[in-house]
Amino acid sequence: MAVDLSRLRNIGISAHIDSGKTTLTERILFYCHKIHRMHEVKGKDGVGATMDSMELERERGITISSAATNVSWGDYTINIIDTPGHVDFTIEVERSLRVLDGAILVLCSVGGVQSQTISVDRQLKRYKVPCIAFVNKLDRTGADPLKVKSQLREKLGHNAVLMQLPIGLEHKHQGVIDLVAKEAVYFDGTQGETIRREAIPPELKAEADKARQEMLDAVSLFSDKLTEAVLEGRETPEMIIEAARRGTLAREMTPILLGSAYKNKGVQLLLDAVVRYLPDPSQVENIAYDLDHREKQTVLSSDPKADPVALAFKLEDGPYGQLTHIRVYQGTVRKGEELLNARSRNKLRVGRLVRMHADSMEEIEEASAGDIAALFGIECQSGDTFVKPGLNLAMSSIYVAEPVISLALFAAENKSADSMGKALRRFTKEDPTFRTYVDPESKQTIIQGMGELHLDVYIERMKREYNVAVTTGKPQVAYRESITLRTEFDYTHKKQTGGAGQFGRVIGSIEPNSEKPYQFVNEVRGGRIPREFIPACDKGFQASLKKGRLIGFPITGIKVTLTDGAAHEVDSSDLAFQAAAQGAFWQAYAKARPYALEPVMKLSVEGPVEFVGSVFASINQRRGIIVSSVEDGLFARVDAEVPLSEMFGYSTILRSLTQGKAEFTMEFLKYARVPAQVAEELIALYKDRLQKEQSK
Amino acid sequence: MVIEDLVKRSPLRILENSIHGGLGKGNIGVLASRKGVGKTACLVHIATDKLFQDKPVIHVSYSSRVDHIIRWYEDIYRELARRMDLEPDAEIHDELVRKRVIMNFNQEGTRTEQVLRSLEAMVQHGRFAAETIIVDGFSFPQSSPDDLRRFKEFAGRMQLELWFSASLKGPEPLFDEQGIPVELRSCLDHIDVLITLRHWNDRVQLRLIKDHGYTSPSELRLSLDPTTLLIAEP
Numbered sequence: 039m040a041v042d043l044s045r046l047r048n049i050g051i052s053a054h055i056d057s058g059k060t061t062l063t064e065r066i067l068f069y070c071h072k073i074h075r076m077h078e079v080k081g082k083d084g085v086g087a088t089m090d091s092m093e094l095e096r097e098r099g100i101t102i103s104s105a106a107t108n109v110s111w112g113d114y115t116i117n118i119i120d121t122p123g124h125v126d127f128t129i130e131v132e133r134s135l136r137v138l139d140g141a142i143l144v145l146c147s148v149g150g151v152q153s154q155t156i157s158v159d160r161q162l163k164r165y166k167v168p169c170i171a172f173v174n175k176l177d178r179t180g181a182d183p184l185k186v187k188s189q190l191r192e193k194l195g196h197n198a199v200l201m202q203l204p205i206g207l208e209h210k211h212q213g214v215i216d217l218v219a220k221e222a223v224y225f226d227g228t229q230g231e232t233i234r235r236e237a238i239p240p241e242l243k244a245e246a247d248k249a250r251q252e253m254l255d256a257v258s259l260f261s262d263k264l265t266e267a268v269l270e271g272r273e274t275p276e277m278i279i280e281a282a283r284r285g286t287l288a289r290e291m292t293p294i295l296l297g298s299a300y301k302n303k304g305v306q307l308l309l310d311a312v313v314r315y316l317p318d319p320s321q322v323e324n325i326a327y328d329l330d331h332r333e334k335q336t337v338l339s340s341d342p343k344a345d346p347v348a349l350a351f352k353l354e355d356g357p358y359g360q361l362t363h364i365r366v367y368q369g370t371v372r373k374g375e376e377l378l379n380a381r382s383r384n385k386l387r388v389g390r391l392v393r394m395h396a397d398s399m400e401e402i403e404e405a406s407a408g409d410i411a412a413l414f415g416i417e418c419q420s421g422d423t424f425v426k427p428g429l430n431l432a433m434s435s436i437y438v439a440e441p442v443i444s445l446a447l448f449a450a451e452n453k454s455a456d457s458m459g460k461a462l463r464r465f466t467k468e469d470p471t472f473r474t475y476v477d478p479e480s481k482q483t484i485i486q487g488m489g490e491l492h493l494d495v496y497i498e499r500m501k502r503e504y505n506v507a508v509t510t511g512k513p514q515v516a517y518r519e520s521i522t523l524r525t526e527f528d529y530t531h532k533k534q535t536g537g538a539g540q541f542g543r544v545i546g547s548i549e550p551n552s553e554k555p556y557q558f559v560n561e562v563r564g565g566r567i568p569r570e571f572i573p574a575c576d577k578g579f580q581a582s583l584k585k586g587r588l589i590g591f592p593i594t595g596i597k598v599t600l601t602d603g604a605a606h607e608v609d610s611s612d613l614a615f616q617a618a619a620q621g622a623f624w625q626a627y628a629k630a631r632p633y634a635l636e637p638v639m640k641l642s643v644e645g646p647v648e649f650v651g652s653v654f655a656s657i658n659q660r661r662g663i664i665v666s667s668v669e670d671g672l673f674a675r676v677d678a679e680v681p682l683s684e685m686f687g688y689s690t691i692l693r694s695l696t697q698g699k700a701e702f703t704m705e706f707l708k709y710a711r712v713p714a715q716v717a718e719e720l721i722a723l724y725k726d727r728l729q730k731e732q733s734k
Numbered sequence: 735m736v737i738e739d740l741v742k743r744s745p746l747r748i749l750e751n752s753i754h755g756g757l758g759k760g761n762i763g764v765l766a767s768r769k770g771v772g773k774t775a776c777l778v779h780i781a782t783d784k785l786f787q788d789k790p791v792i793h794v795s796y797s798s799r800v801d802h803i804i805r806w807y808e809d810i811y812r813e814l815a816r817r818m819d820l821e822p823d824a825e826i827h828d829e830l831v832r833k834r835v836i837m838n839f840n841q842e843g844t845r846t847e848q849v850l851r852s853l854e855a856m857v858q859h860g861r862f863a864a865e866t867i868i869v870d871g872f873s874f875p876q877s878s879p880d881d882l883r884r885f886k887e888f889a890g891r892m893q894l895e896l897w898f899s900a901s902l903k904g905p906e907p908l909f910d911e912q913g914i915p916v917e918l919r920s921c922l923d924h925i926d927v928l929i930t931l932r933h934w935n936d937r938v939q940l941r942l943i944k945d946h947g948y949t950s951p952s953e954l955r956l957s958l959d960p961t962t963l964l965i966a967e968p
Contacts, residue, residue: 552824647844647848647852650852650855650856651851651852651855651858651859652859654855654856654859654860654862655859655860655861657860658859658860658861658862663831663832664835664856664860664862665800665831665835665836666800666804666835666836666837666838667835667836667837667838667852667856668800668837668838668839669837669838669839669840669844669848669849669852670839670840670843670844671840671843671844672843674852677800
């Protein structure tokens with residue numbers, strides 16, 4: 039059965055850690071009849087909230103994974119996608135924010151807009167996600183929803199509009215006044231499940247009239263029809279809802295809803311607001327990359343009859359094997375149907391298709407555009423796109439950045455080595471920028487990723503989810519080497535120590551190549567090097583690139599041209615030419631003025647303007663180049679380019695510089711030449727290491 | 735051609751000669767015209783000329799997004815390099831980028847004091863040794879003469895020169911009999927060099943209205959290249 043898109047919502051719940059996100063999610067599941075009893079976060083029953091499936095998240099109170107759950111509210115279907123509150127975790131954040139069409143921004147009525155609210159709000163802004171605000175915890179001492187409203191306006195720049203007023207605050211909190219319907223709403227029954235609507239209490243009438251007028255003034259900006267109706271005093275709730283929906287979808291207005299999830303108040307009205315004001319999937323433009331046309335952006339159609347396109351946004355290990363959460367963006371994915379993985383080019387058959395609740399599932403036959411579902415037994419990576427064979431679209435770029443930092447990892451106990459391997463296999467599948475290998479020289483397990491925090495999260499998850507205690511080596515930046523000059527080589531490899539000899543001579547040149555990491559050109563004429571040995575030469579050169587002799591890192595940006603050489607009828611072999619190529623390479627490399635390259639990161643720091651000076655200084659001290667700074671009233675964003683090697687521990691430094699009010703994101707930008715002084719240190723370190731190895 | 739020649743042969747030397755060797759530290763220069771005549775291009779040209787001379791520049795923008803400004807710089811760099819047969823060199827380009835920083839403010843939400851605080855932080859904490867600051871998109875009608883006075887004080891204290899653009903919006907006549915833009919008369923005292931850009935014989939002509947204390951309008955031997963909007967000899 040195809041889903042009526044207008045009755046579907048894909049939402050995320052974004053919040054500061056202590057604003058009650060998990061309790062709210064739990065209540066939503068309860069009122070939508072998805073669970074039959076409620077737990078509290080870190081509750082006495084030890085069960086914890088249903089959505090927070092990861093142990094680590096329970097403990098830290100943060101959400102890194104993005105499990106999805108499907109609920110029904112009246113005639114509407116709502117998919118709730120658990121969003122990460124962690125801004126540094128780029129791939130994870132990007133994926134979950136792509137999957138949702140709208141969001142509930144949860145705020146604590148006491149704490150109001152806090153630093154993490156600012157960061158989650160920024161994420162929503164960045165991905166242009168329309169949102170509604172829920173001011174929670176009205177039962178707490180010090181609750182002040184009006185203050186939170188002004189903070190939303192002043193600190194976050196939202197056109198925040200109260201759609202409700204509280205009836206009593208703190209321990210006197212009883213319910214809310216619905217300004218759209220002009221009614222007082224109470225939540226009766228032991229779990230607030232019975233809604234009682236009454237006339238507005240006389241003592242709140244004047245305040246409610248005033249707030250309603252303000253709301254109408256704000257909302258009528260989005261509808262001429264409503265403006266006219268208000269002037270004539272004949273506005274209806276439908277007109278108000280329609281106008282507010284328009285404003286919210288355009289991100290020009292943020293409706294505010296009130297309540298206390300813990301005391302079971304206001305959650306049902308919040309669900310009404312989700313369906314009223316947040317977009318359905320057809321109202322959001324989704325872009326895919328056309329792999330046949332250099333990743334040109336293509337707008338997808340939400341038509342269920344179109345060819346299917348779906349994104350695998352999350353993988354989970356379940357008791358029945360790998361579970362792949364998907365969002366369908368176009369067409370319909372049907373059980374038994376064949377699809378193509380746009381990245382790996384592997385075909386797959388849709389076996390079991392399920393709709394997920396946090397810890398239970400429902401078998402379904404099909405999932406169409408806008409829907410969120412999960413597949414069983416599919417071999418894939420997180421971020422892969424499934425399409426109808428013949429289509430060549432991907433939801434995200436298929437180019438994956440090379441890791442820029444690595445760490446040696448040791449299992450603290452021998453017996454946990456297996457679990458460590460299992461965890462690493464899982465993580466590399468989930469995240470293509472996280473890699474692992476065993477170093478052939480040191481025999482150490484090395485993990486690689488896109489930044490310090492990126493690796494930290496996985497080390498932490500290993501401890502929590504797989505119970506593997508690990509120790510780590512010092513983080514190591516992935517330096518590279520390259521050359522400045524074109525130099526020539528003429529090298530003969532010759533060995534005659536009994537038995538079959540070895541002979542190979544290669545002549546040619548190496549030169550800098552900004553186009554490709556490595557290029558091999560064969561210009562040997564007249565069979566001076568027999569054709570069958572040319573691949574061996576290529577192989578020999580490539581083998582040399584693995585470890586340079588300046589600082590001991592891989593060599594990149596090299597073009598090798600082979601022009602001449604010589605062979606021996608008996609003594610020449612693949613092995614001899616490989617050795618000759620390596621000898622030739624090092625002969626030329628030493629003269630080619632090699633230099634060191636380091637990864638440079640694109641750094642973006644965001645925070646209140648009063649800290650720009652400290653941020654500028656912190657970037658300057660790290661050999662960074664400030665590219666721009668943008669100030670908009672109270673907030674500033676500073677963009678810079680900074681060498682990765684200088685960025686270890688930056689999160690701690692920034693936190694202390696800015697009292698925790700600023701945060702940063704960092705991604706790989708390019709490789710750049712290491713300044714002379716730093717290069718000398720790296721060269722000295724390498725020489726030192728070589729000497730130590732030799733003396734062993 | 736090498737960079738030194740490019741600098742030496744730049745039409746901006748004519749501008750410098752016309753204003754007693756340049757704007758000078760502690761001073762404020764203003765390029766004024768109606769919208770869309772070419773002020774931003776002129777400012778970016780002036781900035782790029784400084785960058786070629788190894789002098790760092792802070793580009794303050796009140797209106798454009800950072801990526802738009804960067805595009806301006808890229809276009810003008812490419813045009814200058816093409817015109818002067820400068821060898822395309824990634825290192826020269828990267829070196830120029832390193833000496834330039836863009837600061838973007840929202841004039842409605844940011845007071846001049848805050849802008850100056852951030853500029854000072856950039857120079858001192860960011861150790862960005864700028865000599866020239868470009869201020870584009872500053873709305874003179876939205877500001878008070880006091881704002882310009884603060885900029886002038888800042889220029890003096892920090893030993894910097896500041897080049898502004900002024901977008902003239904009012905009804906005709908835009909200029910008084912001396913050629914002074916009517917909108918700028920109230921803050922003329924704080925302006926050291928004032929140049930207007932006006933259409934003349936199918937070209938945009940640069941006219942020097944005020945030169946370090948002297949208000950005696952004269953045509954500069956400079957106009958804007960109609961295709962690239964770069965400052966050029968007629």
